[in-house]
Each structure stands twice: as structure tokens, then as C-alpha cells.
Amino acid sequence: MADKSNDPVALWQNMIGEMEKGFNAFANQAMASPEFSKVVNQVGGATAGAQKQLGELMEKYLVSMNMPSRSQMVGMAERLQSIEGQLNEIKAMLHQMQSASGGAAGGSSQAPRPPRTKRPPPPAGGEPK
Template structure:
């Protein structure tokens, strides 16, 4: 009697999943793309977004005000103050960049005079 096992069909469950996807993906993708391109989908997404924004804006406003008061009482800089400071730093960086460029121009002129 031979020790060799009888040949069995190889089967890859993921290959079956891929085959299944390939067989339906075209029609499925086209149907879904049509669905998301429809006006009704756009409307429903808009409503969902509106609801989320309503809740988030209320929550963030309340929390922001609370944190601002708390930080002021603790004598710590608020987010608004840090942002203002950062914006001023960027403006300074821009001014320095412009000065640097002007300096380069002046040096170029000086080189031509020499």
C-alpha cells in the first residue's frame, strides 16, 4: 500500500471571497456610485451633517467657554490667547523673510558695484 495521500482539491477560502467580490463588484460598485451621486443621498447626508454640527457646535461652545473661564481663573493662557500669539509669530516670521529677501537684493547690488 502506498503512503501517498490521495490528491485532494486545493481550496482557498479567500480565493472564493475574491471570486465572489469580482463577480459582483462591477454591478455593485456601479449601483452604489449611482446611489451616492443621487440628490436624495446628498439631502440625507446634508441632514445628518446638520444634526451632527448642531450637537457638536453646542457642545464645543459650552466646553470652550467653561475651559476659558477655568484657565483665566487659574491665571493660565487660554487657547484663544495662544492662537493669537502663534499668529503674531507667523507674521513676524513673514516680516523676517521679507527682510532677508531685501538684504539679498542689497547684497546683489553691492556686488555689482564692487
């Protein structure tokens, strides 16, 4: 086997490990300071403010283009779901009423058939007189 002091892969791994330890120590020290948390809070607040402004700007743009915004689309979807639910309830009530009226009349559950207007052909020997 190769000597570990001359092995380039081992030297590379050792160097990366030492750099990682140094970076972790620096990051831990930086994150422990109150200045770091203050900066992170400021950046988070600025990002939230920018996101809100972008949302308002986008909504104004969509209004000017005569297109619905996301909130309007969500509102329409909710209303459609409500309407579909109400339609399903109406269907169920109609089905109940139909089955109740069909059972009370003693009739079949099939729809009434139209009257027959076509007559069968006359017998083959002619009509008796």
C-alpha cells in the first residue's frame, strides 16, 4: 500500500477536513453574535416587504390587463366548489323524490313508453271477408 503522507487523495481529504472545521468554527462564532441575528432579521423583513410590494404590483398589472389575480381565482374556485356541492344535494333530493313517487305509485322504475303508432303487417293470405 502507498504511504499516507505521499497519497494525494489522503492529502486532499485531510485538507478539505481542516477547511471544513475552520469554516464551521467561523460560522458558529458569527452566528452567535447579536449583530448576525440583527442582520438576518433585517434581511428577512426586507424580503417580506419586497415580496408584498411585488404582489401588489402584480395585482395592479393583472387588473390593467383585465385578467384575474390569484386571490380572485381562488375565490372563484371556492364559489364553484360551493355550487357543485349544492347541485349534488339537489340531485340527491330529486333522486329521493323520484324513488319515493315511483314506489308510491306502484309503477315500474322505468320511464313510460311512447304509444305504438306502427301497425303490424296484414296476414299473408289476405283479409277474410
